[in-house]
Amino acid sequence: MPDLNPLYLTPRIEPVARSVLDDSELLRQLVDGLGSPLNIVLPDLLEANVEAFRESYRHHRLRGRVYFAHKANRSAALLRRLAAIGDAGADVASLAELQHALGAGFGPERIMATGPKSREFLWLAARTGVIVNADSLGELTDLAALVAEHRLPRVRVMVRLSEFASQGVQVISRRSRFGVPAGGLGEVLDLLEKHREELEPVGVAYHLDTIGWPEKAIALEGCLAALEECRSRGLEVRSVDIGGGFGVNYLADGAQWERYTSELAQAVLGRREPMTWNGHGYGLRNEAGTLRGVLGLYPSYRPVSGPGYLDQLLEAHAPGLRRPLGSLLLDTMYDLDIEPGRALLDQCGIVLARVLEVRDSVIRLDCNARDVSLEEHGVLMDPLVITADKSDTAKAFYLFGNLCLEADLITRRQVFLPTTPRAGDLLAFVNTAGYFMDFSATQALHQPIGRKVAVYRDGGAWRWCLDEQYWPVHPRAEES
Amino acid sequence: MRYDDMTEAIGNTPLVRIDPAVHGLRNIDLYAKMELLNPFGSLKDRAALAMLRPLLDGAVRRGDTVVELSSGNTAKALAMLAGMHGLPFKSVTNRMKVPEVKDLLLLLGAEIEELPGQAECLDPTDTEDPLTRMHQALAADGSGYVHTDQYFNDDNVEAHFGGTGPEIVKDLDGRAPDYFIACVGTAGSSTGVARALRQHDPDVRVIGLVAQKSDFIPGIRTIDEVHEVGLFDPGVYDDLETISADEAIDGMLTLIRRCGTPAGPTGGGAYQGAIRHLRELDATLGERRTAVFIVCDRMESYLSYLRERRPTLFGRPARRHDHRTLTAAEVAAAPAIDVPEAQRWPGLVVDLRSPYAFQAQHIAGSINIVDEVFDELLHGGLPFSRRQPVLLVCPVGEKSARYAALLSRMGHPYVRSLAGGVIAWRDAGAPLVRD
Known part of the structure; x- marks a missing residue:
């Protein structure tokens, strides 16, 4: 019908x-x-959006910085307004973004450099003293060489990890271009010890491109284990960076979203007039009257998003240590750094x-x-x-x-x-x-x-x- | 009754009349097909056996792994059957929502793979979803897998066409019931039974039950999800009605508490859906009619599901010495000391943080009793001598203040909380050790 x-x-x-x-x-x-x-x-709305994340931090008694993922919008006004908000930071993923953040009024202690990096990007990051969130062993090696060659000050670095192992139930994550496999941490630590004159490790990071929090719970627990390994090797690490991906709720009414997606399925099955140009199925297809494929759409109605999603993650139990992740972070006294993009621009x-x-x-x-x-x-x-x-x-x-x-x-x-x-x-x-x-x-x-x-x-x-x-x-x- | 193996105990489940005093229908005899009495616990035992049997010889010869997309009863039954033949079993799921089922499967020796969640930064040009990729991997020759494919496998329907359906007719003295009500999961049982009953009497009315779109009832598909099932044919059902999780739980409770039937939510949903559908008809009937619904599985796997949705069912009496009974004034008045005083503390230091954090860094000489264990201890009474000075330490001095207040209330004269917790200790530059 x-x-x-x-x-x-x-x-x-x-x-x-x-x-x-x-x-x-x-x-x-x-x-x-x-x-x-x-x-x-x-720009006037930014303060309340930062504050909503801060409220979640206070609720869990956690410290750490909220870095705005600059790539979400090139606006100068938004960046300058954020620079005016006390402790908000900027996550920059290119040389020009770093220049932009420095020019907007962010001091180096409030900037984190992420993503794939050119030599020029690494030089300016090291010269100004921002935190470099490193993607690979090669990048750490290049950075250390650059610092030594140009007699730059010791650079604060975070190491982005990936491919965390799950226990019992095998939780699969999409393959990522970025990060050092968590199993290879030993090699990273050897490198950091070798370059202790050039690099000052301050923490570890993950960023997963998924809306599913169970994968993130495994990654966060993996990061805690990595920090413990850093400390056991005498490195004074103090924070874990869990990236972004907190999401936004775009729609006013969940019932509209449910009705729309139900009708889209009916249209793909040919049971109603097409609702899309050339009968496009947004990932769904009709195979002999059965609906196949997966709806390739962002969940536009997403009641748990932004700071609410952060709460959900922090309240989730670490699968191995069996304690809420927020409590474990607090117990271990690590700072929590996050890099929301779209959620801060809601x-x-x-x-x-x-x-x-x-x-x-x-x-x-x-x-x-x-x-x-x-x-x-x-x-x-x-x-x-x-x-x-x-x-x-x-x-x-x-x-x-x-x-x-x-x-x-x-x-x-x-x-x-x-x-x-x-x-x-x-x-x-x-x-x-x-x-x-x-x-x-x-x-x-x-x-x-x-x-x-x-x-x-x-x-x-x-x-x-x-x-x-x-x-x-x-x-x-x-x-x- | 002597069997060679457990598979012979699959099927031939009883058809049990529900007491009219319970269901209140005057003109309709209501029967439950007790599929929960299958040996592995559900009606999926039949389908699992029917789907796996033709694949077994080859799989055993090659040493293949049996694989299925299931987060519930089919996985359980296949894991048991595969185990009987020395084969590994792997269940691939989108998300297992019921933790007991996950634990049960691990107990049965199954391997569980959870597929990744949707990407936050969507790439619409990536049209191959993880499920499609998995299907391609399974279909490749020499993949090392046999896939039972329950949502598309006709043997799933056949198990019920040749078994469940004819058993119902036999137990009703050779007559098909007037109404057959079933929840739709893989659509295997409802399709197979409906086909068998209609072969006997084309006028049987078949009512399929699905969940509302935003609802979740384990084992029942939602009104949208049924279209993803290859075996689903809307023509099978005279009516397709929705049932809510609340109704399914109501039905479960009636079956459990009044009918001696420890049913799970699918059985509860089928009962409640049957009553809802039949009650209106009942008043208009001039002659006796018969209706049958299926009780698919047992209640035990769904305790956490029920706890989440009906916490009142598990109401427990209040315990002694519960820190939740503290007033704000009591917590505010909890005796606390600052870091310099704590550094000179003469007595016991109890760190309430997790053992993991304690081992990494702690105050020298302290002992670790994690808060949840400490909480349990206090329910039993004071765990320290009243003459033993105790300093409680937690991350920020909040939990320790609560427990200091509680210990004071319990009559301990010499308990203190470290104000600002171990974080204040660290920030003041006081030493922390790992040993």
Whole structure:
């Protein structure tokens, strides 16, 4: 029995973002003046997002630093606002990101360098004294040589580990490009001892690309064992870095998500009208009437996410030591470092796009799928229609992008909109600051990359400036 | 009754009438097919035997490992059967949600592999999910595995078409029941039994029960998940209804407490779903009818599932000397000392942290009683002489303050808590040792 009601996926919008969206005059002026697409970042929200993670730390009585994973958004405004928040740190994964963080006001004690690194990146990291989170034995060797050759100060390093062994039940994790297998720790320690003049080990790290916490529980317990081995060899390690991947809840209503995914399965089985362009199945396929494959989508409705997910991990029992991981961290007195990206940017951004044309069941937008890369990341949520016409004309549309390319659909699914927009109206893609704003944007076909503005509260009204003009000392801040 | 091996005890389970005083139906006789009496504990014994039997000779000759995607009864039955032939068994699962089942499988000698969770940074171009990869690995020649493939294997249906179904007809004196109610897991039993009953009487009404989408009932698929089952054919069921975990537990409790039937949640769900469906019909009937449902397995494997969903069932009396009964004022008044004073402490130092952390670093001369063990000790009374000075130490001075308050309340005159805990001790530069 197909469900013929509109299949909305209404985004979760908290009051601050809602109040910006309600200021439709401001939004229209911005797009009129700066073009479509237009990226809005909301730096004012960062403090509460950092604080929510801090609250989880306090609850578990843990110390350590919350590092913002810079790669989630290139914005200067967001980075500078974070630099103004007492103890927040920055996780940088390229030479330019490191320069950006130093320039935004982060001192070296608040910066962690991660990811694959060039010699130049390693040099600047060592020169300025940030923590280098090393991916491999080779990187540690290169770093030590660089430090010796250029007579740089001793560098604080963390060692990223991978391939943790599970006991009893074998828990499989995806293979990772990064990290030293935990079984090879002895070799790492030999190397660190050999280079004790150049390298100062401060802890170990893992980062797993999974939403499943049981895999992370095994990795965290593995890191505790590794730290114990470091200490038994006389190394004064003090922290464990568990990376990011805390997730965001994008949708307001779990029932909508359940209904949508159920109907998608029905559509793939041919039991209702297709809901997607060319019957795309998002990973599901129909094999002789049986549903095969796996839904390749981010769980857009995710009630346990962000700090809640951290709580869940810390309350999970270590499979071997049989005590909650949070208690073990506290007992052993290690600091906990985390690197949330999208979770710290929850609610902090909006992408606006102008409607160029509305015909039949198609809306053509002045932006492309790279400008608002929800689809690339498997996140399904509806845009909001910013229009003067509030009539109730609900309808389903495909959203076409501005590239001369068959595949340029903003999303391959039909999007149900409660109001039919007209040419010139705007669509607002909310909660897009984390990875969906500028991560993949390109200038293909000479189409412009969206300009970015910071919108902030000042004197009881919303004000804006170009992203690179924003500093956390806007002129009339004291009046607000 | 003398058998050569346990497999001969599989099947021929009794059909037991449920007391009308319990179910309250006036015109319908309700029977339970007691599949929980199979030797390995569930109706999956039949399917496991039927699926494995044709593969056994080859597997034994090659020394293959038997493998199945199962987080429950099929895995248990296959592990026992494989073990009887000296073959290893491996269960691959998305996530085993019931810890007792995991422990039972390990006890049976099974190897368990859990597949990875979904990627946080999704790569939509990676269309091969871990399950598909596993299927490809199993299908390769000389893989060293035989895969029983319960969700697609027709022998699963056949076991019930040739066994469970005809047994029901025989026990009803050669008649098929008017209604047959079953939970849908692999769809093997419901499909096989329905086919056998309908061969006897095409008018049998078959009611399939599935779980609500966001719900979890071990052994029952949700309304979406059934479409992933190769054996599932919606045409088998006259009605497909949903059942909630709450209803399944209600049904379990009725079967356990009133019917002498130690059923698991699938049996409970089938009973409750049967009553819900039949109650309306019952009032309109002018003649006697018969209904049959299946009790799939036993209750023992689901204690933690029940504890989580119905904690009141396990209510225990309050224990003596429970630190949870302390008031905020009592905790605030707990006697505490700072680090300099603690460094001069004349008596016993008890470290409440985990042994693992204690062994890494501790205050010289202290002893380690981890908080959960200390908690147990205190329920029994004071574990120290009243003349023995005791300093309690924990990470930040919070747990130690609670226990100092509790010991004070229990009448110990000379107990102290280290304010700020071992972290304050470390931060003050006081020595920690590992020995």
